[in-house]
Structures are given as C-alpha cells and as structure tokens.
Amino acid sequence: xxxxxxxxxxxxxxxxxxxxxxxxxxxxxxxxxxxxxxxxxxxxxxxxxxxxxxxxxxxxxxxxxxxxxxxxxxxxxxxxxxxxxxxxxxxxxxxxxxxxxxxxxxxxxxxxxxxxxxxxxxxxxxxxxxxxxxxxxxxxxxxxxxxxxxxxxxxxxxxxxxxxxxxxxxxxxxxxxxxxxxxxxxxxxxxxxxxxxxxxxxxxxxxxxxxxxxxxxxxxxxxxxxxxxxxxxxxxxxxxxxxx
Amino acid sequence: xxxxxxxxxxxxxxxxxxxxxxxxxxxxxxxxxxxxxxxxxxxxxxxxxxxxxxxxxxxxxxxxxxxxxxxxxxxxxxxxxxxxxxxxxxxxxxxxxxxxxxxxxxxxxxxxxxxxxxxxxxxxxxxxxxxxxxxxxxxxxxxxxxxxxxxx
Numbered sequence: 371x372x373x374x375x376x377x378x379x380x381x382x383x384x385x386x387x388x389x390x391x392x393x394x395x396x397x398x399x400x401x402x403x404x405x406x407x408x409x410x411x412x413x414x415x416x417x418x419x420x421x422x423x424x425x426x427x428x429x430x431x432x433x434x435x436x437x438x439x440x441x442x443x444x445x446x447x448x449x450x451x452x453x454x455x456x457x458x459x460x461x462x463x464x465x466x467x468x469x470x471x472x473x474x475x476x477x478x479x480x481x482x483x484x485x486x487x488x489x490x491x492x493x494x495x496x497x498x499x500x501x502x503x504x505x506x507x508x509x510x511x512x513x514x515x516x517x518x519x520x521x522x523x524x525x526x527x528x529x530x531x532x533x534x535x536x537x538x539x540x541x542x543x544x545x546x547x548x549x550x551x552x553x554x555x556x557x558x559x560x561x562x563x564x565x566x567x568x569x570x571x572x573x574x575x576x577x578x579x580x581x582x583x584x585x586x587x588x589x590x591x592x593x594x595x596x597x598x599x600x601x602x603x604x605x606x607x608x609x610x611x612x613x614x
Numbered sequence: 615x616x617x618x619x620x621x622x623x624x625x626x627x628x629x630x631x632x633x634x635x636x637x638x639x640x641x642x643x644x645x646x647x648x649x650x651x652x653x654x655x656x657x658x659x660x661x662x663x664x665x666x667x668x669x670x671x672x673x674x675x676x677x678x679x680x681x682x683x684x685x686x687x688x689x690x691x692x693x694x695x696x697x698x699x700x701x702x703x704x705x706x707x708x709x710x711x712x713x714x715x716x717x718x719x720x721x722x723x724x725x726x727x728x729x730x731x732x733x734x735x736x737x738x739x740x741x742x743x744x745x746x747x748x749x750x751x752x753x754x755x756x757x758x759x760x761x762x763x764x765x766x
Contacts, residue, residue, distance in 0.1 A: 390616045392711040399621075401709025404655040405755050411765040412736075414715075415728045417671070418702065418766070424669070424676040460616060473629025483625040485663070499629045535623060537630055543671055544766050548706055548713060550620040567711050568618040576617045599617045 380525055381561065385569040390576070398563030400524050414544070420603050421543040426469040426503065436502040438472075438514035446496035448477025448515030450591040453551070453579065456508040457538060460602045464508025465545070470598075471537040472500040472512055479518030479532075488520050513591065519558055531558035531565060538598055545600040552578045553594070619712035624663045626706070627680055631665075636679040638668060638701075639692040646692055648748040649718070652685040653705065656756030660685025664707035666753070668718075670694045671702055681707075691749075698726035700740075705753055705763075714763040718742050718751045736762045 378397035395406040434440050439450060457468045475481045475498065478490040482498055496515065504510045517532045533550040540546065552565065559565055559574075568574045576599065585593025622630075639646035649668070653661040662683040669676050673694050679687040693699045700719040719729060719741045729737050739761045742749040753761045 390618045392618050392620065394711050396711065399709070399711070401621075402711065403709075404657055404659070405661065405707060405709035406711070407714060407760055407763050408656075408756050409760045409763075412728075412732070412762050414764050414766050415717075418764075421671040422674070423671075424674050471629045473625065475625075481625040481628060483628055485624050497628070499632060501629075535620075535626065535629060537622075537626075543669060543702070546667075546704060546713065547617060547619060548622045548626075549617055550623075564620060564711070568620075573615060573618050576615060577620065597617075599615065601616050 380528075380563050381566045382569070384571050386571065388569040388573075390568070390570065390573040392567045393569055394567075396563060396567035398525075399567055402567075418543055422541060423539055423543050423545065425467065426539060428503065430469060431501050431503055435500055436510075436512050438474075438496065438498065438500045438512065440513075441497055442495040444495040446476065446493050446515050448493075448496075448518075450513070451516050452511065452513055452585050452587065452591050452593045453534065453596060454509065454511040454585055454593070455579075455596040455598065457504045457510065457540065457598045457600065458508055459540070459545070459600050464504070464506075465540050465600065466504055466506045466508060468504040468508070468510075468541070469539045470502055470504070470510050472514070473535045474498045474514065474533070475517040475520055477515045477518050479520030490518065490520065516553065516592075519556075524563065529558050529561070531556040531562050536598070538600065540600040542601075542603045544603055547598065547600055549598075550577060551596050554578055554580055621708055621711050622665055622706040622713075624708045626663075626665055630678065631680045636677050636688060637690040638670065638675050638677045639690045643692050646690050649689040649691045649701075649742065649751060650748055651687060651742075651751040651753060653681045653687065653707065654685055654752060654754045656754075656760075658754075658757075661707050661755065664705065664710075667704040667706070669702040669704070672696060693720055698723055698729065700726075703753070705755070707755070710755070714755070715766045716740065716753065716761050716763050718749075720749070732762060735759075
C-alpha cells in the first residue's frame with residue numbers, strides 16, 4: 371500500500387498498463403487508506419473458477435421496479451431519462467436473467483439516506499432504487515431521473531460527478547460486479563478520485579454511458595446506452611493492485 | 615475489456631437492503647445457527663457501512679447483511695454439505711474500490727486444499743469460532759492480521 375500522504379494529489383496521471391483494474395489503494399480517495407487490503411491475494415480456489423451463481427427468478431422483481439418515476443403518487447422532479455443496454459461477457463455473449471439493482475441520488479443530488487447531510491431537498495416522489503432482470507438478449511432498461519452532482523468530504527470542494535450505482539449478478543460466481551455509471555461529458559470527471567482510481571482511460575470510458583437519440587423518446591425522455599461487460603470466469607483477475 | 619468496479623459507497627442500503635436477506639437456513643431448520651462477526655479496518659475500527667454477502671456456491675444459496683455502526687453483521691445459516699464446509703464471502707464497503715473475496719469455514723472440520731495451502735496464522739483468519747451457540751467470524755480489511763482474500 372502507498373504510504374499515507376495527506377498531500378497526495380487527488381487525481382494521479384493515467385496508467386494504461388493497469389487495464390480494467392481499479393487501483394484499490396488509490397491515494398486520492400481518502401477512505402481507501404484504512405480499508406484497502408495490503409497483503410498479497412491468495413489464488414482463487416479452483417472450484418470457484420466456473421461455479422454458477424444463484425438464479426434470481428422473476429418473483430425477485432416487481433412490475434414497476436425498473437421505473438423509478440412511477441413508484442409514488444406523483445412524479446419525481448428532474449430530467450426524465452431512459453438508461454438501457456446489455457449485460458455481456460468478455461466474449462460478447464449476452465447474459466440472460468442477470469439481476470441488476472440500481473440506486474442513486476435525486477435530481478438535486480440528495481440520497482434518501484440518513485447519512486446524507488447534503489443540504490439539498492429530498493423529493494417525496496423519488497426513492498432512488500430500482501431493479502430488473504436482463505431479457506434473453508441480455509438487455510435491461512430503467513426509467514429514472516438524471517441524478518444531480520453532490521459534494522462529499524474527501525477533500526476541499528470535492529464533488530462527485532452525477533452517477534448511477536449498479537449491482538450486477540451474472541451467471542457465474544465470479545461475474546459479480548458493483549460499479550457506477552456516469553454521464554457523457556461531465557466536467558467533474560477530471561477532479562473525481564473514485565472515477566480516476568481506474569487508471570486506464572480506455573477502461574474508464576466503459577463507465578460512461580453514451581447519449582442515444584434512438585433510445586430518446588420524443589416529448590418524454592432522453593435516452594442513454596450503457597453496456598456492462600463481465601469477466602468470462604476462471605481466475606481472470608491478476609492482483610496488480612497489490613504492492614509487494 | 616471488463617467494466618471496471620467502483621465502490622459501493624455509503625448509500626447502498628437504498629438499493630441493496632430493501633428487505634432482510636440474511637437468512638440462508640430454511641425456516642424452522644433445527645440445525646440453523648447464527649453466524650455473526652465484525653468488519654474492521656486497518657486500525658481495528660469498525661466499518662459501519664460495509665456489506666457482506668454469503669454464498670453457498672455448491673448449494674446455490676445466497677444472502678447478504680449490511681454492517682451496523684459497530685461493524686457487526688449477522689446471518690442465520692445451516693452448515694453446507696461436504697467436507698470442509700464453508701461459505702464464500704464477498705465484502706463491499708465505502709473506501710473499497712473493488713469487492714474482496716474471502717471464505718468462512720466451520721470450526722472443528724478437516725481442512726481442504728485451500729486451507730492446507732495457508733500457514734497457521736492465515737488459516738486462522740478463515741475459520742469461524744464457536745462462541746455461545748453462535749459462530750463468530752471477523753473480517754479485517756488491512757494490517758498484520760488482515761483476513762486472507764482471494765484473487766477473483
């Protein structure tokens with residue numbers, strides 16, 4: 371682990387040799403300092419290389435769970451958006467029946483959570499949680515509102531770029547993923563240590579949705595496309611983030 | 615290229631803890647036992663905004679528990695079948711940019727190849743202790759006594 375240095379830059383220069391791996395002990399993200407593991411990883415147990423995960427049936431998901439704008443009596447405030455895409459493995463094969471869970475701040479940048487002290491309004495018509503299962507083509511779709519950026523205590527004048535949190539269960543045990551989806555062209559990218567903890571700029575691009583006019587519904591909602599690519603199983607990850 | 619991981623952040627309960635999902639045992643199972651523990655950081659402080667997932671890969675069952683402010687989590691489990699019964703465990707937290715994989719083995723059972731490959735101190739980080747009728751398993755994210763995590 372990198373030595374604790376209160377003056378470390380919040381954003382380090384790119385390092386494309388790291389590929390899709392996020393740097394666990396990224397010094398600009400303060401909470402990593404006491405939480406990022408710093409001992410070498412053991413090898414993935416053999417029996418987990420191709421082990422299947424649990425199957426989540428349709429009973430897991432309610433009819434309106436994918437539509438965060440229809441979970442209350444009224445409509446939430448903000449810019450209505452459609453976020454859609456496919457869950458694929460690294461060989462491009464679609465993953466059907468993958469469970470996606472989504473959570474996010476409201477349009478003002480406030481989470482419906484007791485820990486969130488940002489002085490921005492809550493929206494009585496927005497809980498900020500959704501879920502859905504991918505169809506036979508690996509496709510998912512959510513309707514929601516675009517979340518606001520919000521401040522956080524990581525460093526002076528720190529703001530998170532607008533993002534959606536995603537949790538994904540693939541077909542295999544090792545295809546578990548929790549990540550964040552960002553919106554194209556966000557001016558906060560250059561200042562955000564969480565986004566930049568993925569040191570390869572090509573890998574970071576995979577966290578950014580693209581605007582899609584075809585998905586956009588006239589007179590109703592802007593459309594964004596974002597595919598999620600999971601590993602192909604096996605011991606995929608090399609423990610690059612571990613220093614000796 | 616795979617989609618990179620990002621931290622689960624401090625607000626994951628909105629999306630991932632909408633109902634209790636910490637009971638892996640069948641209701642009324644007389645063999646059910648509580649599995650409890652604490653998630654701790656490199657200074658031994660509790661991690662009060664972590665998320666622990668328990669997977670019985672062979673039995674295809676799964677559960678999750680958030681951690682409370684004292685870092686504690688709890689499950690109701692039945693000992694899985696087979697030699698060296700264990701659960702695979704994914705750990706998520708604010709400050710953890712990718713989830714970590716570990717294992718909890720039941721005490722007083724023969725070791726499997728994974729346990730046998732570790733030295734005694736590391737092996738001890740993966741074996742629960744029987745305490746007052748429950749099983750106790752603490753997870754240390756960092757430091758000399760760090761829990762063994764697996765590449766994944």
